[in-house]
Amino acid sequence: xxxxxxxxxxxxxxxxxxxxxxxxxxxxxxxxxxxxxxxxxxxxxxxxxxxxxxxxxxxxxxxxxxxxxxxxxxxxxxxxxxxxxxxxxxxxxxxxxxxxxxxxxxxxxxxxxxxxxxxxxxxxxxxxxxxxxxxxxxxxxxxxxxxxxxxxxxxxxxxxxxxxxxxxxxxxxxxxxxxxxxxxxxxxxxxxxxxxxxxxxxxxxxxxxxxxxxxxxxxxxxxxxxxxxxxxxxxxxxxxxxxxxxxxxxxxxxxxxxxxxxxxxxxxxxxxxxxxxxxxxxxxx
Amino acid sequence: xxxxxxxxxxxxxxxxxxxxxxxxxxxxxxxxxxxxxxxxxxxxxxxxxxxxxxxxxxxxxxxxxxxxxxxxxxxxxxxxxxxxxxxxxxxxxxxxxxxxxxxxxxxxxxxxxxxxxxxxxxxxxxxxxxxxxxxxxxxxxxxxxxxxxxxxxxxxxxxxxxxxxxxxxxxxxxxxxxxxxxxxxxxxxxxxxxxxxxxxxxxxxxxxxxxxxxxxxxxxxxxxxxxxxxxxxxxxxxxxxxxxxxxxxxxxxxxxxxxxxxxxxxxxxxxxxxxxxxxxxxxxx
Numbered sequence: 241x242x243x244x245x246x247x248x249x250x251x252x253x254x255x256x257x258x259x260x261x262x263x264x265x266x267x268x269x270x271x272x273x274x275x276x277x278x279x280x281x282x283x284x285x286x287x288x289x290x291x292x293x294x295x296x297x298x299x300x301x302x303x304x305x306x307x308x309x310x311x312x313x314x315x316x317x318x319x320x321x322x323x324x325x326x327x328x329x330x331x332x333x334x335x336x337x338x339x340x341x342x343x344x345x346x347x348x349x350x351x352x353x354x355x356x357x358x359x360x361x362x363x364x365x366x367x368x369x370x371x372x373x374x375x376x377x378x379x380x381x382x383x384x385x386x387x388x389x390x391x392x393x394x395x396x397x398x399x400x401x402x403x404x405x406x407x408x409x410x411x412x413x414x415x416x417x418x419x420x421x422x423x424x425x426x427x428x429x430x431x432x433x434x435x436x437x438x439x440x441x442x443x444x445x446x447x448x449x450x451x452x453x454x455x456x457x458x459x460x461x462x463x464x465x466x467x468x469x470x471x472x473x474x475x476x477x478x479x480x481x482x483x484x485x486x487x488x489x490x491x492x493x494x495x496x497x498x499x500x501x502x503x504x505x506x507x508x509x510x511x512x513x514x515x516x517x518x519x520x521x522x523x524x525x
Numbered sequence: 526x527x528x529x530x531x532x533x534x535x536x537x538x539x540x541x542x543x544x545x546x547x548x549x550x551x552x553x554x555x556x557x558x559x560x561x562x563x564x565x566x567x568x569x570x571x572x573x574x575x576x577x578x579x580x581x582x583x584x585x586x587x588x589x590x591x592x593x594x595x596x597x598x599x600x601x602x603x604x605x606x607x608x609x610x611x612x613x614x615x616x617x618x619x620x621x622x623x624x625x626x627x628x629x630x631x632x633x634x635x636x637x638x639x640x641x642x643x644x645x646x647x648x649x650x651x652x653x654x655x656x657x658x659x660x661x662x663x664x665x666x667x668x669x670x671x672x673x674x675x676x677x678x679x680x681x682x683x684x685x686x687x688x689x690x691x692x693x694x695x696x697x698x699x700x701x702x703x704x705x706x707x708x709x710x711x712x713x714x715x716x717x718x719x720x721x722x723x724x725x726x727x728x729x730x731x732x733x734x735x736x737x738x739x740x741x742x743x744x745x746x747x748x749x750x751x752x753x754x755x756x757x758x759x760x761x762x763x764x765x766x767x768x769x770x771x772x773x774x775x776x777x778x779x780x781x782x783x784x785x786x787x788x789x790x791x792x793x794x795x796x797x798x799x800x801x802x803x804x805x806x807x808x809x810x
Binding site for chain 1: 549553554555557558559562605609612614615632633634635637638640641642644645646648649651652653661662663664666667669670671673674675676679680682683684686687700
């Protein structure tokens, strides 16, 4: 098996080529909009979600080429959510991955609309995909829409904004992280599995893997961000935060074991997913 | 046949009930977001697009109940586009149908996110629909996504904004109106037909009907708005505008005849669509 670095670089190249084909050219009218969409899509993302999507298809014994549309779609959703989160009326960020944010370059109005268009094109791309068997495009659209919608991705952003300055309990904090991070990571893995026509048992196992991976990933972020989070939540959160902090290593260990255990039945075909999980979960903290 | 007024009132009631079932309750977390979504959805819209969607299903001999999901979806898309268009960074409107706009009540951030969530739930609803035959949910999602995306609905808004103050040619103006109005009207009719399992010939005829209806409808708006439009476009547009104005009645007559002709093969089953078209096209100008 090639190293993770070589694999990820090769997959990134395929994903970027597929995204380039899936999005309207920058010259298509209105050009500003299509330029703005492409600006953020090709702003140097690591393509973590699409890479997981392709690896999940591979784990199910499918040609991961079938998962390329789903891989592009989850990246479009991820990018749209970053564009809207960065807006002045939300987190008001000027830089993203060291580059000016979309609204800094194209103005707030075009940034809102470029986000809208990326969200929309994600569904167009998935609706055009042809899963191997068992599932149809409608199943995948439904899963992606529930993940991206008001109960998960969008809902998490609202809860996050409402929590600013207020004292957030452990439960509320978990809702935000599950919604903003774990939901789309897990959905990326499920869509990859569905593209490959995974059996219901394999789909359920990968869904569990994705959920545990997403949460464990977020728990590490929580630990790394604990000082920032503390500042953000204000002093009233101190008690919750302290008790959360104490349980982090235990939760992380549990989730990591759960994620790895979920891959057992796949044997060697899940080697790549396991490698990706180790990379994501073995960060120092 | 009942009068249009009675029919429309009854359909509105069914559509509102279906929307109420399709959207998460206001109490679902995060409550602010679900309240904001419901605020704009139930702000007194005429439900023109969903009514056309149901009438198209009826014209194809289907139970129009099958078209209710599509009818809800097009209304969610329409409402999201109004919320985003009203934002301070776009048209900056304080009132919509006599009520405070979404961002006036919930703030800019929640308004952006409520729009995002309504756009997303539209695809969830369509993906969950079960067309009678011939088409699947994926076909309908694809049609809706193309209509709502960067080449039509979102693209039209960008072109509209870019045109403010600039001299717009007749061609550019037509792109804006086709994109912002005709595309979604026409798509509403197509989705209704697809829900009812329309034959390809009937679907093509209704697609032509929707396109002609949407354009004719817009042409009337152009005539009614001509003074406002003139002020908006600035003096440099005078020549284009004058030549446009002269050709309006001819174009309108042509489009109306085309729309009605497209319904011929349907006979009596399209009586309701014809009645709706007459209502929309017979406004005084």
